[in-house]
Amino acid sequence: MKILLVGDGAREHAIGASLKVGPTCPKLYCLMGCRNPGLIGLADGYKEGNVEAPEEVLNAATNFGVDYVVIGPEAANFAGVPDLLEEHEIPCFGAKRRLAEIERSKVFLRRIMLREKIPGRIRFLVFSNRDDAITYATENPENLVFKPSGQVGGKGVRLIEGDKVYLLSATESIKKSAAQTAEKFSSVLALDEKILIEERIFGPEYTAHFLCDGRTFIPMPLVQDNKHAFNGIEGPETGGMGSISGPGMLLPFISEEDASKAREIVEKTVGAIQKEAMDAYSGVVAGQMMLGTGCWDVPLEFYSRFGDPEGVNVLNMLDLEAGASFEEICSATISKRLNTLKVRFKEVASVVWAIAPEGYPQRRDLARDHPIDVDEAAISKDGCKIFYGSVSHEGEKMVTKGSRAVEVYAEDSEIERAREKVARAVRHVRLSDGWGLFYRSDVGSRQLLREWIEIAEDARISSRHRESKGTLYRRVDFVPGKGKIVYEI
């Protein structure tokens, strides 16, 4: 068995490591944009190249003579890598272009949910130019989220806390800039509808991953990523600074009921897009959910791949003794027989901390090109695993590439205990030129968990109220002078 893995981040390192363990002992080949030291260590062969160029992936797959391809990053899905591979009869664990549209276009996602009356809908408006978006935000002093209409690696999303009317003029220029940023990022994707404004909802976020072969959905443990750069839910938005999962399939602040809501939303949405694309989904799909005040569980966006770092949690939690290995899962997904497979997860809690050079995410120019030292033996002695992200093997040394450099994983019976292991292990990562590294030491802390539990409870109370009033998807407003206004969402 030979497999080609496409991608070069910590997520792909975790995918590669998971593919290699288990009874089938496949040979692993990699196509990567930068020389990921973790993947180089695992691979039986690798090639450097553009992971988003379908022809390059096809060539690599053909040259290595692999049985199938596993896609890591969403950009490869958007570019139609799985589509081209299929044309050449190379099976692929990864969503085809039209199916990955649920991730690529945030407007498409909101519209399909609206059309199919899928639960988890929120108010949204779409603008094709920034002036209209600014005018709307100025006339409606509410808490809003500005988003580029498409997925650009989570970039360009801005929260405008606009409910305080006295702050209206002080936030004028920020709204302008938010609209401009969203427009700029959407232009990259050549979308006509550039700016998406959504009502800002508040609550704990969690990611619900599912393995999907087009017919069967197998849920993976829920994971919570932490997007803020600094401790205490503070700092600029990052790709994710750390994630927690478990113990078991749920999170301490997410109930069975929330999880089943998330499942219904993901299954129905994927069902709708399969109908529209007249094609079957293959790979991993995830709802990046929020248990929001007054709206229950809402997908903020969809992933047509594993989240990063969330994928590191779920892949490492696979229970190989009781169920299938990840390679067996990929094979079964490709041949559409996931329903015959026993997939089990360990009854553990897991914690991942991402470590990034200072400068990330605002000043990547400062965060890149620092030599990094990792004492892998010491990390493993502390009971942890390390996954390399934005790090490249150059000559004799490893250097940072400007984003999250490594991710450290640990599991234990409780989140807090896994966190303690990670906290010990991160000392073994440093930059040898003296530049600073940072991480979120509060990810997995009791304090932060307590806070999320409380926020989740607030969200349930206000959601129950709207549900009982029938205003979950039907907002009733009174505007002085205009009278009653009803929004159906």
Next chain:
Amino acid sequence: MPGIFGLRAYYEDWVDSTARFVGYGLIGLQHRGQESFGIAVADLNGQVRTYRKNSIANNAFDERSLRKFTGCAGIGAVTTVKESLRREIQPISQNRVRIVNDGRFLIEGGARSFAQGLSKELAKSDPEQAAAELVERTPGGYTFCALAKDGTIIFGRDPRGVKPLSHVGLGFDNGLISSETCAFHVVGSKYPPQFVEPGECFSVTQYSKRGARCKARQRNVCSFEYVYLANPLSKIDEIPVSWVRRRIGETLARKFPQRADVILGVPETARMFAMAYSNQTGIPVAEGFSKIVGERSAIRPTQIDREIGVQLKLNPIKEVIARKNVVVIDDSVVRGTTTKKTFRYMRDYCGVKDLHLLVGSPKIIAGCPYGTEVPVEDELIAKNLEDEEISQAIGAESVGFLTTKDLAECIGLPLNELCVSCFTGRHPEDN
């Protein structure tokens, strides 16, 4: 007891908004100081501009002027002192930093000398560590927030944690620092606040936030913050001020169950005590005073100012209290002068029958070593008179105070982790 606030934006499009957000943060802290208002903002070219006014925050806040202060890092303070020299209004400028502080540095030269030390440390590669070491060497009860020309903000808290300080995120856009968490609500933050630990310092730039902590000392959180100084919307070190005030009322009800027809809380702070007393005893609570003007009077700089303020606020409503046995709950009794005048009026002109005074704090018998304005000892009624004498002097059937032990229980911290210096006369640094 000034209030300090800071904002470090992580996105450059905050350049026009920073100063005004700091201004609104200070409006959220104006209960901590009504005499001066100042903001310093570092612009993107390394220039710092300072806006200073000798007036209460919501009058000093001028949208049009503050619009011209551009930058992504700002600090500010409201204080209880009108400064005759403009440059003495916080934020003060010393060497390469602007600094705001609450409390007192117990060193020669005070805040300026501390700022001088901090300015030297700023050049180091880990300024938060250097600041924590400086804090370790600097006795006192204080919090500070300093701004460097390059927009780095350094903030920290004394090693005993006497004065409160908290920080929080506002969306993804910026980090906020404030004496009290109530100011975070004012500028729209929805996240749970974090509390700066005693002896902990942070440095924040556009792309980093790093913390360091000096060697722990005996914690001595100011107990008077919970009783009176802080806004009930705030939490101090995880403990909601509103919970403490409810428990104070309940404790008074248990210790001093009076046979009364109505409970009055005065001033505003004591209304929470009165409601809890009423809930506990079943005796109705009423609004027995009408307020003509709204500023906080006890923190005015001079005695005459304070009395003018109190008398405009405390107009007893005869129709609520006539022919009734009344319990008045106050947050504290300092000189007893305003209580005396108010009680006299209630007896002479409002037809009150029995009049009991309960106080939601222990007896104030000494000054504050950390700068909260308390008169000299021979002006303090509880330092000089026994309970019965106090009753006679102010004209009450009885008076009742909490003990420091009661107060510690209401706050929910062991007594030795609180500063109760004004109630005992013992300086926490002597422990």
